[in-house]
Amino acid sequence: MSILAKNSEGQSVEIYAIGAEFPSAAAVFEAAQKVRDQGFKWWDVYSSYPIHGMDAAMGLGKSWVSAISLAGAATGLTTAVLLQTIPSVFIYPMIVQGKPYFSLPAFFPIMFELTVLFTAFATVFGMFTVNLLPRLHHPIFNWERFCQKATDDGFFIVIEVADPRYSETDTPKLLESLGASNITLIPRD
């Protein structure tokens, strides 16, 4: 069920979320803890830099990007072992520098380099994928105040109307009681 509201021209538009601005990192930090304790799930805290300790204040666990990195590392290491072993031992076996076909110590540098290379790719692309980026547009950019301040010096809490705890009457009051200003309904398009 979608939630509608009237815009300035009197047309009814679908609402994506309710947004609120906070004056400081300390204020948004305390507010986030309260919102978390209220049991909200579909919400986020926006700031121009990562706020230390905010993951716990929002009730978020450890990021699992590290698992993607580990998978990348394993792929890179395997690739390097196969890349060096298959030609040196099976396809083009040749005695070079009097070393055995399978000369593991001499293969270490490339094993290391490819492990690092694949880990870096997995980490970066994994992080953007988990963050659902790149993305050309997002409903939150319909909020003008957010666009002006979010990457500058603003602190925002945005609660999506899709959240089961969202209430048209209580949620704005909650945000207001936490010291928020500019409480705004953000249209979906």
Added chain:
Amino acid sequence: MATNFTPEVEAYAKAEMTRQPLVLHKRDLAWVTQKICGIVEEPTPTWWWIAFLITASLSVLTVGGVAYLISTGVGVWGLNHPVGWAWDITNFVFWIGIGHAGTLISAILYLTRQKWRTAVNRASEAMTLFAVVCAGIFPGVHVGRIWMVWFLAPVPQANAIWPNFRSPLLWDVFAVSTYFTVSVLFWYVGLVPDLATLRDRAKTKLRKWIYGLLSLGWRGGNRQWRHYEMAYMILAGISTPLVLSVHSVVSFDFATSVIPGWHTTIFPPYFVAGAIFGGFAMVLTILLPFRAIYHLEDIVTVKHVEVMCKIILLTGTIVGYAYLMELFIAWYGANPNERYAFYNRALGPYWWAYWSMMFCNVIAPQFFWFKALRTNIVIVWVIVQFPNIGMWFERFVIIVTSIHRDYLPSSWGMFHPSITDILTFVGTFGIFLTLFLLFVRFLPMIAIAEVKAVLPQADPHHHAEEETHVHSSQK
């Protein structure tokens, strides 16, 4: 109990123990945004066009030198038997070393929680990339027949020959290309939130569109920051061994050979220390003028400059130790060829290169023991020119003096650079500076989000902490 101190003593102790803030004059978040984005957003200043014209013209020398080399052959360079590696590899090692400071700042100082790195990491990482670009030119073109350069890559091919995976030269191909790729990724990840800031401030549609695409739609929600910070930490974690490995692998090019003066186990750590030493010198060389031009004194404070001088002092001293240890082992090892190689370095026909290296790398940084010199920006800039010069001489000494006289006196010879050698190298400074000028013009040269995060008010417990201080002094 410790509560017997008078308030004056307590106030004095507190003032003594308080750290100097990383950003001076109690600047706020909006100031940081405005200051750094302002550099990119202002109309292009006249000095920029003049500087750009000079550096771009200079870079034509490398383009011309390389075109002449490829069209004519490696004979246009001064190298010949027995000196088969000369300025090409010297320049390669010189430039690749300069990159190391950027990765050290972005990775190792991140893992060791050195928060001052935030003011200088973006520009230093950019320098890393541009230095590796300059470095990559030389091994690329020194092969002589550049259309055969794909032999370096492990591609299945009809010749039934694969690259020799036991060769350090091939390790080097992997090490340098991995280093460049990972540095680009790390740099770009750091740029994304700042590109979003530029996007949100853009006045024209075109700017908004370009910075919007480059920032990938970054929103700055904590659910994004959470994964972002994890990714950043992992990148720092893998870049730390990577940066140590790159110059180690470069040093293997020499250390695994049997040439006297090259065949030593001290090379990897000695090369890495030298790379960081030379890299920081270049960072200060480039950053200090831009600090003055753009009035970044509140972000890149004297304290930052001082800390970097201390790193130069430390690594310069490590390099000095390595030079002396090389001499000691050459004597102690009792190998006549090894002994002669070092005697020849210091007192042979290239003595001037050896002593230039010694003076620039070992003596010159010792001035940084004095705080008055470390905190004087002009003196710092003058002193760091010595490592810049000295590190080039170091590579020249290692490469040329070792191979111009090896085991067989009948094959001894001298190396003299050709004019093409010289101009091609001079041109790389043009390429390096041109790329840096473009970077300063179009991208935030200081990591906005990271500088904000080290401001005192960025800490969510900032106010709470101040209150406890007041309470404890009232007790």
